[in-house]
Amino acid sequence: MTVRLRLRTIALTELRRRWRSLKSNTGQLIAIAFVVVMSMAFSIAGLAGLYFFGAAIADGSVETPLEWVRMAFVYAWIGIAAFGGYRAYAIALRPDNVDGLLTTVSHREVIGGLLLAELLLWSVPAVLVGTVGATAFAVGLQSLVVVPLALATVCAVITTALVTGFVAALVVRNSGVRSRLLTRLRTVFFVILGLAYVGLIVTQNFASVLDPLFRLLSPTPVGWFGDLATVWSPVGGSSLRAGGALLASVAWLLVAAPVLSRLAAWLWYADGVSVEHERPASQPTAERSRLDGLVPAPLLGVIHADWKRARRAPITLSFSLYPLIVLVGPVTTTVQTGEVGGTLPLWVTLCGAWIAGSLFSLNVLGTQGATLPVTLLGTGPGRALVGGHALAGVLLCTPVTVATVIGLGIVSPLSTGTLAVLGVAALVLCVSAGFIASGIGTVFPRFEAVSVSRSTKAIVPSTIAFGVYSLVLVVVALPVILGSSTVVGHWVASVFDVSTLAVSVVGLALTTALAVGAGGASAFLSIRHVESYRLG
Structure with a gap:
């Protein structure tokens, strides 16, 4: 069996396992069905918005269309990297019987198969939605050359963002495996992140987090994805930046491959630290005395x-x-x-x-x-x-x-x-x-x-x-x-x-x-x- 076939087998097996797990949870199935139905309604509105946005650019109503396109792709990249990193930390990097897998195939093939599974999970709906959305935008813009360029950009965004999320998740998990202090404080970190997330929802002040990230990433190849999607179109994307986005994506994937392999080996072959919660012998008695009587x-x-x-x-x-x-x-x-x-x-x-x-x-x-x-x-x-x-x-x-x-x-x-x-x-x-x-x-x-x-x-x-x-x-x-x-x-x-x-x-x-x-x-x-x- 070749390496490519093993990667495909691991990815498909992981997807089948997740589907069986999902089918056994009726509540989760209902929740996903509800989200899909609601997403369809928002998707219809989004398609209309893309069409009118393209039409507004075509008639000159939008002054800086390239900035808006760049902002959309930067925010999409941030969202995919963040959510993909969370899924990698909580789900993808915890396959069933990982010890058994590592005795039959190498850690490189395991991490490659798991990443391929996530890519398939994200890419299929993204390509479908991206095709329809790019077509609606291109019709409004009256420039069909946007369709293949936008699809290529969507694939590049998903791939690079997911790989970045996997790298970040592996770094976090390796830190927890090797540091007793971080293992003890893991729950505290998650509570702080949860409170910060709830605080953002309550205050609806997402701009305080997203705007600095946009200003940071806009001059980088992440911001150049907007040029790649709109080059040779009335939007006026830069050919130089578009080529830079492609070259940077390929370079990042080539660099990330050995990094992912090394981080996965450190994680799965590590003994890890254990935290023992030792209690003084007198503590239970002290606790009991508070309510005793x-x-x-x-x-x-x-x-x-x-x-x-x-x-x-x-x-x-x-x-x-x-x-x-x-x-x-x-x-x-x-x-x-x-x-x-x-x-x-x-x-x-x-x-x-x-x-x-x-x-x-x-x-x-x-x-x-x-x-x-x-x-x-x-x-x-x-x-x-x-x-x-x-x-x-x-x-x-x-x-x-x-x-x-x-x-x-x-x-x-x-x-x-x-x-x-x-x-x-x-x-x-x-x-x-x-x-x-x-x-x-x-x-x-x-x-x-x-x-x-x-x-x-x-x-x-x-x-x-x-x-x-x-x-x-x-x-x-x-x-x-x-x-x-x-x-x-x-x-x-x-x-x-x-x-x-x-x-x-x-x-x-x-x-x-x-x-x-x-x-x-x-x-x-x-x-x-x-x-x-x-x-x-």
Whole structure:
């Protein structure tokens, strides 16, 4: 078998493996289908935009068309390099059974096959979309010579950007493999990057990052791709820069080939460092003493077990952060206006309770894993499991939620009375959310592990349990949320000729009654399910 055939075989095998993995994840398939449908709508608008942009250039309406084309290709190159680098770090450089591959073929062929798989994954849709887009632009520009030039530019951009992303990912992974300090700080780095990304989304200040990168890359061969796509056309791309872009692309690929090979060898043949989290013998006792005497011993054991699992593998709790999505809109509005509106404390009240219940209580039986048989043999396991899981989330989320709601309420236009109502509501909802979730989780348990990342599997709550729990919690919280809102609360107060504080208090009373009723019934159901559960 020749080297070329081995590269093709590795790439096709990797693509088949990813497709099988994707088919087994129904939720991911639905999400991808939704993205594809939405992308088609945006693509139609984009094609129209390219046509009119070409027509505007043809009639002289655009003063500096070449600068716009350069900007488009520079931003495209940055996006492909960044996203391709992330995919290389998280997915492509972690093939299944890499040790077995390295015993049959060389590391050069493995990295080449993985890079070829990514190129195929990107190039097929890019060439299709690029062909249609280039044709629309060329028709508007009345210069069909743009079509083959634009396609050649698209291929050059994708290839060089993906290779750059792979090199960057290999450098990062090699640094982590060889540095104990970087391995320890890896989670901190990812948290900082995540916060920075969320901050960019909230502030919508992408220009602060992209503009310096554009000014940096515009005079380089990356910026010359705009000339390559528009040379010999009315746009007026430079032939010299176009040739420089081609020569620089070829030169970079020739240089990157041995660099990728060497970096891959350093990564896959390295022993790597391991970080052992050593704890003093007295630390567990010190931790236990903080709650000892306040919480019964069986519940305390479950609480500490939940917290230890969360510290060791925080990614397994990533599903519980989904409620934060609803805060994106209110937080974005707050950042843009510079003022805290009256709705943000309401959303924080709901989201804090939402997270408190979903952290540990939404899969009481499945979370025990291999220890479930031993747990069920204990005395009264239902009360310990249900109460312990619920309190684990309550103790973590309640102080943060109540403090955040009160802090935001102070700087918001909410009245003091409404703020006090919201503070009590946050306390009631956070305390009851775990017990509400426990019963739903025992009705819809999940015992099998699912993939939560490329290399991590964990037992997480089922999608049905999370959906039902979310619906029930929203219904429970709805009275106090509506009663405390500036729109609905004032409308109800005007209809019944009462004060807005009275409406908020009535809403709090209804929410408390629903929370106590739903939480008590759900906890009772959960305890019965646990104590009557039999291993099949």
